[in-house]
Amino acid sequence: MEDNKTLVRKGLSLPLMEAFYTIQGEGVFSGRPAYFIRLGGCDVGCVWCDVKASWEAEKWPLKTVEEIVEEAAGFPARLAVITGGEPLMYDLGPLTSLLKEKGFTVNLETSGTHPFSGALDWVCFSPKKFKQPDPGIYARADELKVIVYHRSDFDFALKHAALVGRGCHKLLQPEWSKAAEVTDMIIKFVKKHPEWRISLQTHKYMEIP
Numbered sequence: 184m185e186d187n188k189t190l191v192r193k194g195l196s197l198p199l200m201e202a203f204y205t206i207q208g209e210g211v212f213s214g215r216p217a218y219f220i221r222l223g224g225c226d227v228g229c230v231w232c233d234v235k236a237s238w239e240a241e242k243w244p245l246k247t248v249e250e251i252v253e254e255a256a257g258f259p260a261r262l263a264v265i266t267g268g269e270p271l272m273y274d275l276g277p278l279t280s281l282l283k284e285k286g287f288t289v290n291l292e293t294s295g296t297h298p299f300s301g302a303l304d305w306v307c308f309s310p311k312k313f314k315q316p317d318p319g320i321y322a323r324a325d326e327l328k329v330i331v332y333h334r335s336d337f338d339f340a341l342k343h344a345a346l347v348g349r350g351c352h353k354l355l356q357p358e359w360s361k362a363a364e365v366t367d368m369i370i371k372f373v374k375k376h377p378e379w380r381i382s383l384q385t386h387k388y389m390e391i392p
């Protein structure tokens with residue numbers, strides 16, 4: 184029997200903070216029912232992170248990928264969203280393969296700060312000023328979702344947009360606590376730069392998970 188450290192290193196067991204069936208609130212898939220798998224552990228340290236409780240991996244119980252997928256398969260939707268914490272801290276190969284075997288479309292929410300892994304159908308890359316992305320993420324990103332907290336974030340967004348692939352969707356999302364101030368700036372920016380669009384955290388307006 185392999186020990187827990189080895190199982191985590193191989194991506195066979197993962198620290199699971201929570202898993203829940205909800206509506207994808209953000210980004211290109213906004214409005215779609217989806218099963219969220221939130222892995223514990225993040226070393227990025229965003230000051231405005233809305234899930235700081237996730238940061239410490241050791242706090243969360245280890246679950247085998249079989250346990251995680253069995254639970255997911257009990258809900259009607261066949262869209263899974265892997266998030267965190269920072270899910271790319273782990274080898275997502277086993278979890279994503281098993282989800283796909285069970286018929287799921289598998290989407291990822293990531294800061295791109297760790298090497299890419301897994302069989303993903305859609306990658307939402309949300310770069311952070313607090314830790315540099317791994318350069319390998321740019322070619323994998325289907326969606327670039329930049330959080331706007333301060334006006335300097337527009338230049339940060341343009342810098343990352345220059346590095347993603349041609350087909351990558353470019354979105355700006357207000358940081359939740361600053362939404363009242365930054366939403367107007369985002370509207371003006373998008374009207375001037377129509378290749379960008381707005382992403383709102385609609386689940387927070389709907390008061391659902």
Ligand SMILES: C[S@@+](CC[C@H](N)C(=O)[O-])C[C@H]1O[C@@H](n2cnc3c(N)ncnc32)[C@H](O)[C@@H]1O
Pocket residue numbers: 225231232233234266267268269270292293294295308309328330356357358359360384
């Ligand atoms: C909690 S993160 C987890 C996944 C990964 N660590 C990441 O940052 O992409 C999920 C998404 O929420 C966004 N997010 C986190 N805190 C936010 C906030 N206060 N306002 C708006 N978006 C936020 C992140 O940028 C990311 O796109």
Ligand SMILES: Nc1nc2[nH]cc(C(=O)O)c2c(=O)[nH]1
Pocket residue numbers: 205206207208209266267292386391392
């Ligand atoms: N409904 C809902 N949609 C989301 N989209 C991305 C989320 C995340 O925290 O990764 C999230 C979340 O926490 N809830």
Ligand code: SF4
Pocket residue numbers: 225226227228229232233234235237267268269294311
């Ligand atoms: S990378 Fe994601 S989970 Fe980590 S601190 Fe930033 S927003 Fe939170």
Ligand SMILES: [Mg+2]
Pocket residue numbers: 233234
């Ligand atoms: Mg969230």
